[in-house]
Amino acid sequence: MRVLVVGSGGREHALAWRLARSAKVTEVFAAPGNSGTASLGTNLDIAEIDIDGLVKAAADQSVDLVVVGPEVPLSLGLSDRMGAAGIPCFGPSRAAARLESSKSFARDVLDAAGVPGPEYRVFRSASAALAYAEHRNRPLVVKADGLAAGKGVAMCVNLEDAKTAINTCMQDRMFGEAGETVVIEEWLRGPEVSVFGFTDGENLSPLVAAADYKRVGDGDTGPNTGGMGSYGPPESWDESLAERIRRKIMLPVIREMATRGSPYRGALYCGLMLTDDGPRVLEFNCRFGDPETQAIMPRLVSDPVEAMMACATGTLYDTDPVEWSDSPVVAVVMVSGGYPGSYQTGLEIDGLDGPVADDEDSLVFHAGVRRAEDATERLLTSGGRVLACVGTGESVEEARNIAYRRAGEISFDGAYYRRDIADLRSGQPAATR
Ligand code: AMP
Ligand code: GLY
Secondary structure (H helix, E strand, O other): OEEEEEEOOHHHHHHHHHHHOOOOOOEEEEEEOOHHHHOOOEEOOOOOOOHHHHHHHHHHOOOOEEEEOOHHHHHOOHHHHHHHOOOOEEOOOOOOOHHHHOHHHHHHHHHHHOOOOOOEEEEOOHHHHHHHHHHHOOOEEEEEOOOOOOOOEEEEOOHHHHHHHHHHHHOOOOOHHHHOOEEEEEOOOOOEEEEEEEEEOOOEOOOEEEEEEEEEEOOOEEEEEEEEEEEEOOOOOOHHHHHHHHHHHHHHHHHHHHHOOOOOEEEEEEEEEEEOOEEEEEEEEOOOOOOHHHHHHHHEOOOHHHHHHHHHHOOHHHOOOOOEOOOOEEEEEEEOOOOOOOOOOOOEOEOOOOOOOOOOOEEEEEOOEEEOOOOOOOEEEOOOEEEEEEEEOOOHHHHHHHHHHHHHHOEOOOOEOOOOOOOOOEOEOHHHO
């Protein structure tokens, strides 16, 4: 089979890497891809939002399955368009992708499905939102309704913060249309987990979970980022929790989407807070997480194409069960100095031999890496999140040591990574140890 992976980050390198290892796959394309996907197959110079270009390329290259990494092309209807062209596509329709592309829609679906979340209210007017924040006068989370490249969520410890966040969305229109509606939520406390499953709109695979480190600094300090690392299975995860989330959260949402005439097919990502009152949903996303994918793809034992194809064609029930390994995997993200603020690009990366230098238990997935277009073909940084060093092992500690050993071998000017990813002693900031 010929597969096309859409996207250009570390998640897409990890997906392409796992697909390339499938006995069913003969050819991997990526659009636009990065230096990592180029080492596994052919990069096509088509932007992930160029829906016409992607459909044409998939047809021209006789692609048998399209695998979509990011949410934006899904929210633009890529899956619908591939379907109309007769090309199976792993990723939900535009209507089903609203679970991620509209937070108010998602809350409505969760309520209808009886799924627990934070207390929340939806506002279309700034004055009503401000009045509500004033009335609540306690820590709140203010969210732009639409897609805002991961920047639309403001954690507001006090009323001042909440006012700023509401004004940023609704008056300054920082996120354009995406912030015309805001959702204001109760601030939930507890460990957070990202949970993923394959679904064909009716059936749901066994679940896999990973932790995601969002803050830039050790001990969860500093600004939020696109993700500084991930590991799984998380410490807080066990079979009974998985079963509870499956039966009480994910299947009811899948059923509700089907009832609404927008069956959800693809990777279903549920972001949860494990509160003292049990798991509560922070968000649903319509894709795999980044950087969680870098930590879960090495754990996918069963064939990825079979599962993805079954989701695309509504036949998950008939295929061999999806199987995840319990072996721990740790992914440490190396970023450019200054990230998530401004940073330099074009810096030479040392110590990155193979594109996925794969010595079985250690992998490197490229994100913001490109190959120089001169005779040197050096690897250069091209983004904030540059790469992820991944270790697998018998224990979290072993996997962690392998990932960090690998990170220690790679360098570029200003390279930075957190030192406490998957450090199970944390809970207290690493800086104080
Ligand atoms: P979202 O894009 O909705 O997942 O929000 C991004 C991040 O903000 C989440 O992964 C959480 O860390 C945090 N977050 C979102 N909603 C809440 C909430 N209601 N309570 C506490 N933290 C939240
Ligand atoms: N890791 C968070 C996300 O992919 O949205």
